[in-house]
Amino acid sequence: MPTLQEAVNEFKRILEAAIIENGEAGKKSLITSQRHTRLIHEAVKTSLVDNGIAEAQIHPSLGQSKGEIKLAGFLKKKSQDITVFPVDVPGVKETIDQGFQEGKVDIYGMNLTERAVSINVRSQLSSLGNNFDTLYERTFAEALNFHLRCPQMCLGEVYLIPVYEYDKYAVQKKQVAFFKGFKNVEKYLQAFEAINGRVGTAGDFYKYERVCLLVVDFNRPIPKIYSTDDALREDGLLAVDSTASLTI
Numbered sequence: 001m002p003t004l005q006e007a008v009n010e011f012k013r014i015l016e017a018a019i020i021e022n023g024e025a026g027k028k029s030l031i032t033s034q035r036h037t038r039l040i041h042e043a044v045k046t047s048l049v050d051n052g053i054a055e056a057q058i059h060p061s062l063g064q065s066k067g068e069i070k071l072a073g074f075l076k077k078k079s080q081d082i083t084v085f086p087v088d089v090p091g092v093k094e095t096i097d098q099g100f101q102e103g104k105v106d107i108y109g110m111n112l113t114e115r116a117v118s119i120n121v122r123s124q125l126s127s128l129g130n131n132f133d134t135l136y137e138r139t140f141a142e143a144l145n146f147h148l149r150c151p152q153m154c155l156g157e158v159y160l161i162p163v164y165e166y167d168k169y170a171v172q173k174k175q176v177a178f179f180k181g182f183k184n185v186e187k188y189l190q191a192f193e194a195i196n197g198r199v200g201t202a203g204d205f206y207k208y209e210r211v212c213l214l215v216v217d218f219n220r221p222i223p224k225i226y227s228t229d230d231a232l233r234e235d236g237l238l239a240v241d242s243t244a245s246l247t248i
Helices: 004-033 035-050 110-114 132-149 168-172 185-193 229-234
Strands: 069-072 077-080 082-084 117-123 154-162 210-217 224-226
Touching: 004 035, 004 168, 004 224, 035 082, 035 117, 035 154, 077 117, 110 132, 117 132, 132 154, 132 185, 154 185, 185 210
Parallel strands: 117 154, 154 210
Antiparallel strands: 069 077, 082 117, 210 224
């Protein structure tokens, strides 16, 4: 069971190996397979176990990628990267009576879904500026979809961004290099802070109970995971007077 640092180290290794072997095609193939992000899944599962969650409650099981739980929200059903079910609440099949899913069958039922913890993992390795609005709206809508139907549901999100993007022109030549001058860390911090830390169940359906913005510098032999605002400032990634923060 990997730690987060071990998962990020392997993430870098297999991504760069794919680039060196097959260039852009190798990178795309890896992203499609999600083999690199599944490393983060396993680190999250490890953390859950370390914090007292029984392995039997976690789906998919540790070390497995198959067995994702598809839960029903207001707009659609969606497979969750990691789902933790309580041990004492059974699933009860029911017909949904509200929202866009009205009339469809929910095999788990609203009672169990509301008591689940769901954690999804995403990574964005390129076009961090150009695709920001689309990616952020997708993250925003995910929480809204489930909280509209199940206001008590506990949602988590792990979103990995690199402080320096892989150079797409080098990738085309089967080389590993990085663009310098990333200026979007503050923007991402502010955006994810706005949807983080939901308190209570009566409102703020667009928020997650917890969001982890995983900021990583892959342009090092051993990737650096940023866990404090001071570390970002020391590396020139966050202005000294910025009010944006990695923590809530």
